[in-house]
Amino acid sequence: MTTVQTATGLExxxxxxxxxxxxxxxxxxxxxxxxxxxxxxxxxxxIGYLHTGIEKTAExxxxxxxxxxxxxxxxxxxxxxxLAYCMAVEKLLGLEVPKRAQYIRVLLTELTRIGxxxxxxxxxxxxxxxxxxxxxxxxxxxxxxKIFELVSxxxxxxxxxxxxxxxxxxxxxxxxxxxxxxxxxxSRFDEYEELLTxxxxxxxxTQGVGVLSAEDAIALGVSGPSLRGSGVDYDVRKYFPYSSxxxxxxxxxxxxxxxxxxxxxxxxxEMRESLKIVSQALEKIxxxxxxxADAPGIVPPQxxxxxxxxxxxxxxxxxxxxxxxxxxxxxxxxxxxxxGELGCFLVSDGSPKPYRxxxxxxxxxxxxxxxxxxEGRLVADAIACIGTLDIILGEIDR
Amino acid sequence: MTEIPDLEQNPIIAKIRxxxxxxxxxxxxxxxxxxxxxxxxxxxxxxxxxxSDRDLAFTYLSxxxxxxxFPIEPRFELNYHLLSLSRRETICLRVRLPxxxxxxxSVVPVWPTANWHEREIFDLFGVRFEGHxxxxxxxxxNDWEGYPLxxxxxxxxxx
Numbered sequence: 351m352t353t354v355q356t357a358t359g360l361e362x363x364x365x366x367x368x369x370x371x372x373x374x375x376x377x378x379x380x381x382x383x384x385x386x387x388x389x390x391x392x393x394x395x396x397i398g399y400l401h402t403g404i405e406k407t408a409e410x411x412x413x414x415x416x417x418x419x420x421x422x423x424x425x426x427x428x429x430x431x432x433l434a435y436c437m438a439v440e441k442l443l444g445l446e447v448p449k450r451a452q453y454i455r456v457l458l459t460e461l462t463r464i465g466x467x468x469x470x471x472x473x474x475x476x477x478x479x480x481x482x483x484x485x486x487x488x489x490x491x492x493x494x495x496k497i498f499e500l501v502s503x504x505x506x507x508x509x510x511x512x513x514x515x516x517x518x519x520x521x522x523x524x525x526x527x528x529x530x531x532x533x534x535x536x537s538r539f540d541e542y543e544e545l546l547t548x549x550x551x552x553x554x555x556t557q558g559v560g561v562l563s564a565e566d567a568i569a570l571g572v573s574g575p576s577l578r579g580s581g582v583d584y585d586v587r588k589y590f591p592y593s594s595x596x597x598x599x600x601x602x603x604x605x606x607x608x609x610x611x612x613x614x615x616x617x618x619x620e621m622r623e624s625l626k627i628v629s630q631a632l633e634k635i636x637x638x639x640x641x642x643a644d645a646p647g648i649v650p651p652q653x654x655x656x657x658x659x660x661x662x663x664x665x666x667x668x669x670x671x672x673x674x675x676x677x678x679x680x681x682x683x684x685x686x687x688x689x690g691e692l693g694c695f696l697v698s699d700g701s702p703k704p705y706r707x708x709x710x711x712x713x714x715x716x717x718x719x720x721x722x723x724x725e726g727r728l729v730a731d732a733i734a735c736i737g738t739l740d741i742i743l744g745e746i747d748r
Numbered sequence: 749m750t751e752i753p754d755l756e757q758n759p760i761i762a763k764i765r766x767x768x769x770x771x772x773x774x775x776x777x778x779x780x781x782x783x784x785x786x787x788x789x790x791x792x793x794x795x796x797x798x799x800s801d802r803d804l805a806f807t808y809l810s811x812x813x814x815x816x817x818f819p820i821e822p823r824f825e826l827n828y829h830l831l832s833l834s835r836r837e838t839i840c841l842r843v844r845l846p847x848x849x850x851x852x853x854s855v856v857p858v859w860p861t862a863n864w865h866e867r868e869i870f871d872l873f874g875v876r877f878e879g880h881x882x883x884x885x886x887x888x889x890n891d892w893e894g895y896p897l898x899x900x901x902x903x904x905x906x907x
Contacts, residue, residue: 397886398885398886398887398888401887401888403896405897406896406897406903410903441779568807568808568833569807570860570861571808571809571810571859571860582833584808584833589833589836590836590838679779680778680781680783680815680827680840681778681779681781682781682810682811682827682829682838682840684810691810693810693811693829695813695827695829697815705815706813706815706816706897708811708813710811710813710829714864715861715865717864718861718863718864747887748887
């Protein structure tokens with residue numbers, strides 16, 4: 351308990367414990383709110399409730415095994431995590447991925463972005479009292495999860511991207527399902543916007559709330575739509591194109607207001623842009639071609655070859671028993687995840703296991719901005735601010 | 749790791765060399781990524797130079813990572829991944845710290861985002877940051893013993 355200068359004189363403040371089991375903290379986030387009446391004086395964020403030592407675990411796994419634990423960090427965008435990790439290992443190895451695999455990767459990560467933004471929109475809306483949006487968003491997300499299941503066999507923990515390419519050839523006719531999404535989703539986005547964009551309650555709860563200036567956002571390392579809502583156009587896909595993003599034509603939505611409403615508009619516009627990328631990728635993906643790099647000893651051989659060629663059998667055995675050893679060195683690979691700059695820092699010491707794997711989780715960094723956003727605001731605004739940052743505790747605590 | 753001595757043509761390196769020649773301990777170029785190894789006592793002044801110099805303008809700190817090279821001395825490595833938004837360029841600054849009493853000056857006053865990164869490294873590696881406004885454990889409970897990401901931390905209990 352401390353004393354602060356209030357409008358009426360010196361008063362004592364009260365500490366309110368929000369979380370870790372609070373539905374609007376999106377997981378297990380604990381915020382110690384120091385209150386003066388209903389005004390927040392200080393917000394002390396306490397994390398670590400979901401810490402499972404993923405980075406330490408990775409040091410005991412081979413490079414290919416470690417893909418599976420990257421899924422579990424940002425569980426709403428597992429394919430983005432797979433991509434960051436696989437691309438870091440590929441950079442370490444100096445491995446070139448076939449174009450067809452690159453386009454499929456782009457298509458699936460953009461679908462992931464839409465799916466993740468849908469969950470964000472649904473939960474953010476339900477936090478602020480709009481129940482129906484939540485139900486619509488999850489209805490649409492289901493269609494996306496069905497595609498992930500169709501392609502990889504899993505709805506969430508996909509591990510579909512592998513070092514050097516993809517795990518499996520996508521099933522015949524999978525693009526028809528994606529085409530259906532490209533057709534149907536724009537009208538669904540219109541539906542959400544009809545419910546929210548000019549809704550007076552929504553505007554009241556988000557406009558002018560949680561304002562973050564561009565200078566503060568950069569200083570605090572905020573990235574993704576949370577940064578673009580403050581007028582900075584930093585998007586890794588445009589700044590440092592990877593996986594053939596430079597061949598796609600899309601806009602990066604930027605707003606200058608820096609409040610929760612601006613970030614809402616950015617994300618909704620981003621979903622539409624993602625659909626544009628998906629439909630371009632559909633045109634680009636050749637119907638046939640390799641989905642894995644030609645790198646014996648790193649990429650597992652084809653099943654058929656293993657039955658006829660001794661070499662392939664030996665490679666298969668070696669990859670799954672002892673793994674492969676990239677040259678010693680360090681790489682940092684950044685990609686644009688739905689939440690912002692997702693970085694994977696890998697240190698290799700020339701052994702088949704990563705010497706150190708560090709994930710630069712966008713939510714981890716973005717959450718630091720919460721203190722700045724809620725200072726001097728009402729408790730109810732803290733809910734809006736937590737929601738608008740789109741945090742995933744799984745990747746914050748790792 | 750290839751330490752190439754003739755990276756001098758690079759304008760960023762030339763800038764840093766020109767600012768304080770004794771600060772640079774080595775240059776590494778690997779897979780197109782440039783790393784400047786800096787002596788720990790020069791890191792904080794260099795950080796201020798990197799952000800304020802108009803030709804560098806590394807305003808965005810992406811990440812700070814700790815690496816434990818046990819049993820090699822100096823044991824700890826800190827990697828500061830910098831990004832210049834105006835010039836779309838990246839660089840990594842690396843410092844090496846001894847295993848005995850690893851301390852370095854905090855860069856939080858330069859890049860406020862370093863706050864949690866440094867707390868995390870303090871929490872998991874036991875590196876202390878002088879001048880950090882709030883150096884507490886971040887992910888682990890306050891009464892946790894040891895630093896789990898160190899290489900000599902036991903990964904299993906007694907059997």
